[in-house]
Every structure is written in structure tokens, then in C-alpha cells.
Amino acid sequence: MSRINSFDELKKAVKEFKPSLQLRENFTKDDLAKRDILVCGGTGCSSSDSMEIIENLKSEIEKAGLSDHAEVQLTGCFGFCAKGPIVKVYPDNVFYVQVKPEDAREIVQEHILNHRVVERLLFEEPALDHKKVERHDEMSFYKKQCRVALRNCGHINPENINEYIGNDGYVALGKCLTELKPEDVIAEVKTSGLRGRGGAGFPTGIKWESTANTAPGNKYVVCNADEGDPGAFMDRSVLEGDPHSVLEAMAICGYSIGADTGYIYIRAEYPLAIERLKVAIAQAEETGLLGNNIMGTGFNFNIELKYGAGAFVCGEGTALIHSIEGKRGEPRMKTYSSSKRGLWDSPTCLNNVETFANIPAIINQGASWFNSYGTEDSPGTKVFALGGKVNNVGLVEVPMGTTLREIVYEIGGGIPNGREFKAVQTGGPSGGCISAKNLDTPIDFKSLSSIGSMMGSGGMLVLDDSDCMVNISKFFLEFTVEESCGKCTPCRIGNKRLLELLTKITEGKGTEEDLVDLKDLATTIKTTSLCGLGKCAPNPVLSTLEYFYDEYLAHVKDHKCPAGKCTAMLDYYITDACKGCTMCAKVCPAGCITGNKKEQHVIDTSKCLKCGTCIDKCKFNAIITK
The missing domain is CATH 3.40.30.10 (Glutaredoxin)
Known part of the structure; x- marks a missing residue:
């Protein structure tokens, strides 16, 4: 399409392209339109x-x-x-x-x-x-879903700016540039109550106001698209399905704080999101909705992409800024906020993808519309990547205050294969495990914090009664130990010691004294680490100790794993279902299976490597662990 030189031209374009989208809703099945x-x-x-x-x-x-x-x-x-x-x-x-x-x-x-x-x-x-x-x-x-951040995903072609414009795209930006002063925009965002969706939940409007109130000079807008939680794909889906909503929001932020440059920091492992961002930026620049003299208002705003190499710690704000600057991705002491001294020591407003995706809707529909959803403490909606032991796996967006039970059993369709619900992990590897007794907890920042978990970026992993909570804690610690930047001692050494204790316990070598050490060490790491990665890494350990202490006791007192997941504590046995086909003996790498053909075989447990090869090859399900 041609360049848009004024807000009036944009509104005309909206009317031109909107009918093509409305056609999707207006005809009957019998109409050959x-x-x-x-x-x-x-x-x-x-x-x-x-x-x-x-x-x-x-x-x-x-x-x-x-x-x-x-x-x-x-x-x-x-x-x-x-x-x-x-x-x-x-x-x-x-x-x-x-x-x-x-x-x-x-x-x-x-x-x-x-x-x-x-x-x-x-x-x-x-x-x-x-x-x-x-x-x-x-x-x-x-x-029960309510789509605000995901409003256009699955509805428009993300590679066609005309479809975004037909859905009121860039109208919020035009309204800000022609009808609102920068302070009016910030006031609207503050009134909406929008809080950062990247995990910390800091009020977005206050962050924008703080950046705007710094001395005039170079200022920057940064979008954190370094989504690194295992199983989390909320931000990536927004960028793949509705990239213009983020570009428009960043321009609105730039106008309100006095910045003319924005950066999107995205990990290089997201090639599809990167490609669609490139297409969207090029189309917005060609149309005159990014770049110089946007809609003839004299406002300039340009956006660049910066690629991350996949370091989880670079999702932390100061580490991300260091990475953009070409430095090692490490956090710094927060003696001052990024809104005062951020990118290249200049005032910087940093929000994540989902936070930005809400902004155009808030400007178009109004702050009162937005905070009519959710709770007083946490207005609006939240996107979650629902996964694990649940029937309906996928991306969901619900009003804040929706309970975990509603998400797991109504939206998620319950637990598959007739198993029982055991826990849900919110907030990714930095979050806590929530037990069945807290299933009716509303999902908002305050409520989740009160039961030892966190909102995080939005990962939600459902676990059933076949999962071992000690082993789950070990799994998440393995991730955070691997991803630690190593700058501070509590995270670099403390989390490694935590992992060693958990490994010892899952191998059946733990003692009750180890449980005391585990809690003391986890609490110390949480209170003394430099950044959010270290401070939150012990959350899975502390929450499982709180709600599943009996499982820890079974591991250290009885040297048994109740869920049968800790393989070092299991023995392999061949039942009378064995037909004597000899396949297990042929594939056993330790040669510990003996028996005559067409007779029940026996495993020498003292030689068994517990590799599971025999179970995989047995056609009669005759090999069990206990």
C-alpha cells in the first residue's frame, strides 16, 4: 500500500481494509460469497x-x-x-x-x-x-478465554500490514500523536493498572513515567523478546502472529517518554518470529508508520532487531542491556534503575512482548475497559503456555483472577489417562510447585506469591501422580545451574551445591540432615543472589519441601521413590508374564538376564545398570520396576 501521511489517511485506510476482515463473520453457510x-x-x-x-x-x-x-x-x-x-x-x-x-x-x-x-x-x-x-x-x-494480547493471533495474516490496519492497527498510535500529549498517554497506561507481564509485575505506567521524567537527551525503548523458559512460547506466538501490535506499542512508548529509537532483543533460535518482525518493520517503514515524520506529525521512531545467543540470564533486564551493548550478558547491581541509566547509560524503558501487546488495545478501548478484567491488584488478562499432564495443551489467555482449577480442569480438560492431579508449576524453572490444596487459588501476582510461587512469564506445567516432586526439583535445578552466568557466588556455587544434594537424595543416599541443609541453603541463595535468576532458582526446592515433604522423607528414610521415577532407587524384575522369548537377554548391555528359552527369565539386580533397554524391547510387558 502507499505511504500514509496523516492520521486522517490512516482512518480512511482502516475503513477500506476493515470490510475484508468483516466478511469473515457476516455470511451464512449457504452463501457462495x-x-x-x-x-x-x-x-x-x-x-x-x-x-x-x-x-x-x-x-x-x-x-x-x-x-x-x-x-x-x-x-x-x-x-x-x-x-x-x-x-x-x-x-x-x-x-x-x-x-x-x-x-x-x-x-x-x-x-x-x-x-x-x-x-x-x-x-x-x-x-x-x-x-x-x-x-x-x-x-x-x-x-473461558479472553483474548487481549492475542486478539489478532489466528485472525489476521501477520505478513500483511493491510490486515493489521483493517483491525484498527496503528489507530492507537495516530490517536496518541494527534490527540494526546505524552503525559496523557502515560496517565492512561497508569490508570489501566497494566503490570509487566515478563514476571516481575512492575506497574507499566510508573516505569514509563519514571523514564519520561529524566532529563532530556537520548532515551531508548527496549522490548524483551528473550523468552527462555522451557515450554514457554507466549511472546514468540505474539511476534509470529501479530508483530505489528508490538511495533505500534513501542512507538507509542517512544512518543510518551521522548525516545526515537527502539530495540527488540530476540533470541536467534526464533527464526520464524525474526522473519515476521523483519517483514513487519519493512512494511511499517514503507507505509510511513515507522521511521521519520510518522503520519506527518514530526515524530520519528525507528526499531532495530538485536539477537541473543540463547542465554537464559539475558532475559534479566540489565543482562539484556549489556548484551545489546556488545558486552558479556551479566546482570549488575541495581543501585539505579534502567529508567534512569540503562542502555548506553541513557534512560531506557524496557518491557516484554506481552506487556507491549496490550498497549494498543488499552489506548483504543480505554483504561476502564482494560481494568474491568482481572482483579484490583492485577487488572487485565494473562497469557499462559499450558503444558504437561493435561488433555488440552496450548496457549491460553484468561482474565487475572481465574483459578488454577478452572485452567487445569475446564480449559485444560483435566488430567489424561485417568491419573490424579498432583501439582502445577507456574513461572517456569524459577517458579514454585502448587499442590492440589491450592487449586482454587486465583491467578494474580499477589495470590501466587502468597503460596510460594510466582506468575513468571507464563509457563504452566501440570504434573500428575506419576511424577516425583524431588526429581522435578532436580530437573529445574539442572536447568538453572546450566544457565547461571556465574557472576555471583550464591548462584554460581550455591545452586550447584543444591543440585548435588538433590542428586544424592534421588540416588537413595540422602539423610534427614540433608533436608535441613537443603532448606537452609535454598533460603540463603534466595536472599543473597544478585539477580532474579539466582533469587528464584531455589523456588522449586522450597515449594516442594513445603507441600511434598513426605516425598522427601520417603527418599531419605525409606530410600524409596513413591512415584517410581528415581531410577537409581528402583530394581528391575521379570514377572510370570514372561514367555521366554530371550529378547531381553539379547539386548541387555550388562548381561545380567538369564533363563532358558520359553521359560521365565531372571534379572541379577546386583549387575543391572537400570538402563531400561529390557523394558523397551519386551513385547509382553513382563518387566517391571519396584
Whole structure:
């Protein structure tokens, strides 16, 4: 599209492009008006051949002579990752799951040409005896969701700026530049109550105000897109599905604090997000919505990408700033805030992707609209990456104050395979494990903190009764020990000692005195580490000691793992289900399995390496651990 030289021109463009998006909602199934076939182009679905699905759909539409009646569109993540690749047909609102490239012909022939829904590709709702469900808004996974940060993901083509503009894109920026003073913008953000979604939960408006109130001079806007928690993909999905929302928000922030340059710090392992950011930045610059003299207002704002090498610690603000400057990614003592002295010792406003993604909606809809969601302490919504032992794995956005029970059992569809819920880990490797007795805790900053956990960036790992909580703590400590930058002693040495104690306990060599040492050391690390990584690393240990102390006792007193996960404490046995096929003896690397053909075999437990090869190869499930 051509360059936009004024806010009036932008509003005209919005009216021009909005009808193309509204067409997706306004026709009936029997109307042969143009249909949009939206195909998820997020990382998960792309890795499952969604790009091939797009090409096959386009080819089948052309073969059927339906080019005037249907158009295939790439879009961002729908969120229901466990059921991808996802294809959604508008305006019918039919939601197809686990689509394969070879399904393209049937979708075109049956749905587009003959108006018959392809029943076999519909979602089966477990809560309704596996009833087929056509519309996504009728699925339990989506019913309680409220999309603000994810409002455009799965609805628009992230590589087409016209679609973003048609969804009121850059209207908030135009409104700020032409109708609001910088202090008015900050006041609106403060009134909204928006708190940082990167984990700390600091009030966004106060951070912007603090940066704005520094002396005039070079100031910077920085977007933290270094999402490094295992299993977390909230920010990446926003950048892949709606990159312009972040670009627009950064420009709004720049206007309000007096900055003309922004940086997006993103890890290089996110090639799809990087590519879509590059496309979005180029389109915004060509359209005149980034760069010099935006919409003829005299305001200049440019955005650059900076790549991280995958260091978890660089998600911490000061370490991130050092990395952008070309220094080693290490945190510094916080004797002053980044809003006073940040990037290149200049005032810097740093927020994460999800925080920025809320800003255009707040400016367009108003602060009172935003804080009508959530709680008094934590207004708005929060995006979570729901994973682990839960039926409906994916990306969810819910109002703050929604309970863990609602997320796990209603949105998540409960625990698979008839297992019992045991715990949920919130906040990634830096968060705490929450037990079943706290399932009705509202999800907000204050409530989670009160039970020894944290919001974090939004990872949410569900665990069932087959998981060992001591082993889970060890798993997270292994990650944080690996990712420690080593600058401060409590984190560099203390967390390593914590891991050694946990390893000793999971190997059946621990004592009750070790449990005392474990708690004392974890508490010391938490209070004396330099940055958030070190301070929060002991959270999984402290929370599991609090809520699952009996499991620790079983490990150190009885030298048993109740969940049967700590392999060093298990012995392998062959039951009478053995048919004497000799396969286990043939594959055993220790040669500890003996027996005659067609007779029950025996394992010499003193020689057994506990590698599990025999279990993997046994066709009769005759080998057990206990």
C-alpha cells in the first residue's frame, strides 16, 4: 500500500481494509460469497506441514475453479497447539484440527464446493462424550478465554500490514500523536493498572513515567523478546502472529517518554518470529508508520532487531542491556534503575512482548475497559503456555483472577489417562510447585506469591501422580545451574551445591540432615543472589519441601521413590508374564538376564545398570520396576 501521511489517511485506510476482515463473520453457510480459509502458520503447526497444507489448498481451489469464491490465508497461532495443524473456514467458523496436507482436497471439495462440513476433522470434546464440535467458541478450551494480547493471533495474516490496519492497527498510535500529549498517554497506561507481564509485575505506567521524567537527551525503548523458559512460547506466538501490535506499542512508548529509537532483543533460535518482525518493520517503514515524520506529525521512531545467543540470564533486564551493548550478558547491581541509566547509560524503558501487546488495545478501548478484567491488584488478562499432564495443551489467555482449577480442569480438560492431579508449576524453572490444596487459588501476582510461587512469564506445567516432586526439583535445578552466568557466588556455587544434594537424595543416599541443609541453603541463595535468576532458582526446592515433604522423607528414610521415577532407587524384575522369548537377554548391555528359552527369565539386580533397554524391547510387558 502507499505511504500514509496523516492520521486522517490512516482512518480512511482502516475503513477500506476493515470490510475484508468483516466478511469473515457476516455470511451464512449457504452463501457462495468469498470464503477465507485460515491456516495456522505458527512454529508448531509449521513444523507439522501447515505450509504444505496452504499450498495444497491453493492448488485444489484453483483446480476446482473456485478462485473467486475462496482464498487461503496464513495466520498466527490459534493456541490449541495439541490439535494442530489447525484450519479455520470463515464465515462458517468451522474449526478443523490435526489437518494433514492430503486433507486439502476433501476440505475444498466437500466444504467449499458442496457446503458439507468434513466431520472427521472436527474436534471431539472429551467433556461431552467426544461429541464433534464445529465452532472454536463452543470448545471448553476457548470458552473461558479472553483474548487481549492475542486478539489478532489466528485472525489476521501477520505478513500483511493491510490486515493489521483493517483491525484498527496503528489507530492507537495516530490517536496518541494527534490527540494526546505524552503525559496523557502515560496517565492512561497508569490508570489501566497494566503490570509487566515478563514476571516481575512492575506497574507499566510508573516505569514509563519514571523514564519520561529524566532529563532530556537520548532515551531508548527496549522490548524483551528473550523468552527462555522451557515450554514457554507466549511472546514468540505474539511476534509470529501479530508483530505489528508490538511495533505500534513501542512507538507509542517512544512518543510518551521522548525516545526515537527502539530495540527488540530476540533470541536467534526464533527464526520464524525474526522473519515476521523483519517483514513487519519493512512494511511499517514503507507505509510511513515507522521511521521519520510518522503520519506527518514530526515524530520519528525507528526499531532495530538485536539477537541473543540463547542465554537464559539475558532475559534479566540489565543482562539484556549489556548484551545489546556488545558486552558479556551479566546482570549488575541495581543501585539505579534502567529508567534512569540503562542502555548506553541513557534512560531506557524496557518491557516484554506481552506487556507491549496490550498497549494498543488499552489506548483504543480505554483504561476502564482494560481494568474491568482481572482483579484490583492485577487488572487485565494473562497469557499462559499450558503444558504437561493435561488433555488440552496450548496457549491460553484468561482474565487475572481465574483459578488454577478452572485452567487445569475446564480449559485444560483435566488430567489424561485417568491419573490424579498432583501439582502445577507456574513461572517456569524459577517458579514454585502448587499442590492440589491450592487449586482454587486465583491467578494474580499477589495470590501466587502468597503460596510460594510466582506468575513468571507464563509457563504452566501440570504434573500428575506419576511424577516425583524431588526429581522435578532436580530437573529445574539442572536447568538453572546450566544457565547461571556465574557472576555471583550464591548462584554460581550455591545452586550447584543444591543440585548435588538433590542428586544424592534421588540416588537413595540422602539423610534427614540433608533436608535441613537443603532448606537452609535454598533460603540463603534466595536472599543473597544478585539477580532474579539466582533469587528464584531455589523456588522449586522450597515449594516442594513445603507441600511434598513426605516425598522427601520417603527418599531419605525409606530410600524409596513413591512415584517410581528415581531410577537409581528402583530394581528391575521379570514377572510370570514372561514367555521366554530371550529378547531381553539379547539386548541387555550388562548381561545380567538369564533363563532358558520359553521359560521365565531372571534379572541379577546386583549387575543391572537400570538402563531400561529390557523394558523397551519386551513385547509382553513382563518387566517391571519396584
